[in-house]
Amino acid sequence: MNLVLYNLFPDRLNLYGDRGNVIALQKRCEWRGIHLKIVDIKSTNDMNLSSVDIIFIGGASDREQGLITKELLKIKKDFKLGVEDGISCLAICGGYQLLGNFYVTSEGTKHMGMEICDFHSSAEKDRRVGNILIETNEFGKVVGFENHSGRTYHSYKPLGNVIIGYGNNGEDGTEGLCYNNVIGTYLHGPILPKNPSLTDHIIRAAIERKYGRKELIELDDTLEYETKKHAENICLTV
Structure with missing residues (x-):
């Protein structure tokens, strides 16, 4: 089996080790004999959304996010069609915000989003910083x-409900967003290496869309779950 992943603007959207998510997807495909072709997208002119299976959008500063928005708005109609057709997408922090209608910086600058989903984000002067632990229905605890x-x-x-941390807004107790095969989240870290069930969900969704229902070969995730448990304990003891 072969899958294609678009890594959008990795030179700009790569805060806090977000490229580790791409590596996690690559390795968990490789260990199962699935060839994952990774295409680093640096211009929307290089995008052919009819041939992609997974899209990754990392985080960025407000400045970088504003620059990238201009590029992504060029393909928002095709992006929306792909999402409605079931393309898998993981969007982190700034990438998550770009899925919505708009994002307003703490200085009041408004960046238009791709309008994939009907929501908005706005920044405050203070930052929400720290380890985060959430409870999800599909993946158990996610760190x-x-x-x-x-x-x-x-x-x-x-995506889940906050146990420790802030999440979407620090008010309603929620974190992230799930729509079709799209996951938006504020969790850096990167999120996927420590949460293998979430990684496999993205791979499985892409395979089912392209090839029909296929069972993934089980992997020995002992090390991954030990790491995850250690991260959970850190959250609960701080």
Whole structure:
């Protein structure tokens, strides 16, 4: 089996080791004999959304996010069609905010989003920083690290509910967003190496869309779950 992953603007959208998410997807495919072709996208002119299976959008500073927005708005219609067709997408922090209608910086600058989902984000002067632990229905507990001034508000299904940390906005107890095969989240860290069930969900969704239902070969995740448990304990003891 072969899959194609677009890593959007990795030279600009790579805060806090977010490229580790791409590596996690690559390795967990490789260990199963699945060839994952990774294409680093540096211009929307290089994008052919009819041939992609997974899209990764990392985090960025407000400045970088503003620059990238201009590029992504060029392909927002095709991106939306791909999402409705079931393309898998993981969007982190700034990438998560870009899925919405707009993002307002703490200085009041408004960056338009791709309008993939109907929500908005706005930044405050103070940042939400620290380890975060959430509870999800599909993946159990999920651990990560958050560092964001943005507050995101939406009515979609969240990725999970906050146990420790701030999440979407520090008010409603939710973190992230799930829509079709799209996951948006504020969790850096990167999120996927420490949460293998989430990584496998993204791979499985891409395979099912392309090839029909296929069972993934089970892997020995002893080390991954030991790491995850250690991260959980850190969250609970701080």
